[in-house]
Amino acid sequence: MFPEKLKSATIYSDFQGKLGTDAAGFLAALDTIMASDNELSRLITYASMRSDEDTRAGKPREMEQTAKDLAVKFTSTTSFMRPEILALGEAKVMGFVKEEEKLLPYKPWLEDILRYIPHTLSVAEEKIAAQALMMADASENAYSIFTNADLPYPEVTLSDGTKVRIDAPAYGNYRASPNREDRIKVFQAFWTEYKKFERTLGTTLYGQIKAHIFNKEIRKYNSCLESALFDSNVPQTVYKQLIADVHANMPTLYRYLKLRKRMMGLEKLGYEDLYAPIVKEVDLKYTPEESIKLVMESCAPLGKDYLTDLQMSFDKRWVDFLPTTGKKSGAYSTGVYGVHPYQLQNFTGQYDEVSTVAHESGHSMHTYLSDKNQPYVTHDYKIFVAEVASTLNENFLLDYMLKNTKSNFLPDLQNIQLIY
Ligand SMILES: [Zn+2]
Numbered sequence: 044m045f046p047e048k049l050k051s052a053t054i055y056s057d058f059q060g061k062l063g064t065d066a067a068g069f070l071a072a073l074d075t076i077m078a079s080d081n082e083l084s085r086l087i088t089y090a091s092m093r094s095d096e097d098t099r100a101g102k103p104r105e106m107e108q109t110a111k112d113l114a115v116k117f118t119s120t121t122s123f124m125r126p127e128i129l130a131l132g133e134a135k136v137m138g139f140v141k142e143e144e145k146l147l148p149y150k151p152w153l154e155d156i157l158r159y160i161p162h163t164l165s166v167a168e169e170k171i172a173a174q175a176l177m178m179a180d181a182s183e184n185a186y187s188i189f190t191n192a193d194l195p196y197p198e199v200t201l202s203d204g205t206k207v208r209i210d211a212p213a214y215g216n217y218r219a220s221p222n223r224e225d226r227i228k229v230f231q232a233f234w235t236e237y238k239k240f241e242r243t244l245g246t247t248l249y250g251q252i253k254a255h256i257f258n259k260e261i262r263k264y265n266s267c268l269e270s271a272l273f274d275s276n277v278p279q280t281v282y283k284q285l286i287a288d289v290h291a292n293m294p295t296l297y298r299y300l301k302l303r304k305r306m307m308g309l310e311k312l313g314y315e316d317l318y319a320p321i322v323k324e325v326d327l328k329y330t331p332e333e334s335i336k337l338v339m340e341s342c343a344p345l346g347k348d349y350l351t352d353l354q355m356s357f358d359k360r361w362v363d364f365l366p367t368t369g370k371k372s373g374a375y376s377t378g379v380y381g382v383h384p385y386q387l388q389n390f391t392g393q394y395d396e397v398s399t400v401a402h403e404s405g406h407s408m409h410t411y412l413s414d415k416n417q418p419y420v421t422h423d424y425k426i427f428v429a430e431v432a433s434t435l436n437e438n439f440l441l442d443y444m445l446k447n448t449k450s451n452f453l454p455d456l457q458n459i460q461l462i463y
Contacts, residue, residue, distance in 0.1 A: 066139040092387075096369075172262075219319055
């Protein structure tokens with residue numbers, strides 16, 4: 044029923060306690076565990092994408108659950124690997140890599156594990172830390188249950204007479220209403236309700252901060268920031284530079300807000316006006332084919348090779364464009380190592396969705412190129428770099444649209460005179 048390469052739990056536990064014996068045994072263990080990890084992720088992705096095609100269907104959901112249960116078993120039976128590699132230490136592990144050249148592809152992955160040595164505790168301390176971390180989730184869980192289920196979200200009557208319960212998704216939806224009175228009503232109702240529980244919400248936040256400080260202290264990080272960035276291996280200077288760059292460019296945001304205020308014809312721009320459409324009655328519609336054309340044209344600066352691969356992703360139908368009954372909402376790109384990336388879209392023709400095609404195609408191309416050039420063990424990437432590939436494409440599209448859109452509705456944005 045399961046792929047032949049997925050070994051039974053006893054085979055993994057055969058390696059336990061023996062990773063340090065010799066280079067050949069070390070390689071055999073890593074090869075076996077990685078091959079299973081690859082097979083398992085294929086199983087999970089297949090089952091979850093089948094389930095996303097029609098979320099009402101029982102069979103794919105059952106398949107997904109079975110695959111996930113298998114993943115939990117796999118994780119627990121192979122959980123000895125990381126601490127054992129850490130315990131071997133850098134000299135021994137890198138000695139193996141020198142001795143056995145087939146271990147070379149594992150080098151960056153091993154280095155990434157060994158980075159944790161200064162933040163790893165003794166076996167007994169690790170046990171206590173793991174149990175303490177289970178308690179540390181309590182605040183976050185309480186916040187999540189409270190805001191998702193128990194918070195008594197208010198009901199408002201909109202100007203057309205419809206009554207809506209303003210929970211988080213409805214707030215996200217109705218705060219963008221073109222009708223200002225509705226927007227004000229929605230904002231006030233939503234935030235007044237939150238305000239009533241500020242002591243409770245403040246306490247859950249305090250619990251979360253204490254959990255961060257606990258982790259920083261016991262794992263010997265210099266700051267919570269260092270601890271938060273450690274997994275992604277992002278230097279603090281990069282993080283601080285990003286914030287500094289945002290601050291340095293605030294005048295552009297102020298300029299945009301002034302433009303928004305003027306185009307919306309408002310005396311005073313409030314928080315409740317930030318999500319509303321800036322231009323009234325523009326109804327631009329696109330077909331999937333037009334969206335492909337726009338994304339292809341806008342990505343021209345990335346060069347011929349990139350465009351050839353991108354065109355192939357559309358020609359070979361890696362993208363499921365149209366919404367169907369029961370299909371999972373939203374959009375994503377997901378990779379299957381050794382196959383190709385897949386994209387789910389729910390394309391109804393809005394400009395935002397063209398932008399989503401650009402965004403997800405950025406992820407797909409990143410995955411495609413990474414899978415093509417990296418062995419399984421290093422093919423994956425962190426979210427910090429992932430969103431560079433996707434938002435860059437969104438920016439290319441926006442840039443292209445600003446340069447090429449000719450419309451009776453849209454003012455020529457290049458020539459707008461700004462009043463400061
Ligand atoms: Zn993304």
